[in-house]
Amino acid sequence: MDWEKIWIDYWKEVYVFVFLRVRHKQEAEDITQETFIKAIRAEDRYLEDNVNILALLKTIARNLIIDIWRKKQKTQEPLSLEPELFLTDIGSDLEKIIEQKEQVEHALYLLNEDQRKVIVLRLLQGLSIKETAELLGKTEAFVKVIQFRAIKKVQDLMKKEFLEEALR
Numbered sequence: 609m610d611w612e613k614i615w616i617d618y619w620k621e622v623y624v625f626v627f628l629r630v631r632h633k634q635e636a637e638d639i640t641q642e643t644f645i646k647a648i649r650a651e652d653r654y655l656e657d658n659v660n661i662l663a664l665l666k667t668i669a670r671n672l673i674i675d676i677w678r679k680k681q682k683t684q685e686p687l688s689l690e691p692e693l694f695l696t697d698i699g700s701d702l703e704k705i706i707e708q709k710e711q712v713e714h715a716l717y718l719l720n721e722d723q724r725k726v727i728v729l730r731l732l733q734g735l736s737i738k739e740t741a742e743l744l745g746k747t748e749a750f751v752k753v754i755q756f757r758a759i760k761k762v763q764d765l766m767k768k769e770f771l772e773e774a775l776r
Contacts, residue, residue, distance in 0.1 A: 647665055
């Protein structure tokens with residue numbers, strides 16, 4: 609097999625596949641590299657001409673990601689009962705909360721005014737579709753459609769941003 613050509617043809621697609629799962633550039637690069645190394649080492653197992661190389665590479669990558677997650681779960685240390693360690697845990701949780709808040713604010717910024725109002729009322733304040741419709745003076749169908757479009761818009765834009773970040 610011509611691994612140089614395979615690398616040129618598929619490295620970016622495998623990298624994006626991995627990055628969308630691990631969300632960390634360096635880890636995605638490492639896993640992508642390891643994927644190709646494993647494929648090369650096991651080449652004799654799939655010398656058939658009709659093998660789908662991309663599917664094979666994605667399967668290897670997926671298995672590597674699963675192995676890494678399993679190792680991380682096994683190596684997590686039990687909680688300590690020392691108070692100063694609780695404070696560092698709270699600090700890291702606080703960082704996560706702040707990061708999530710920033711992501712929500714960014715997502716809301718991407719929406720138009722109607723979408724923003726519906727998402728805030730429905731998802732952040734927990735109002736029902738009926739309550740949201742009454743508050744906005746709109747129909748329930750309007751609220752459903754706006755909510756669906758808002759969520760879809762945020763998903764599409766966030767995915768696009770992750771892909772752009774991954775390819776930097």
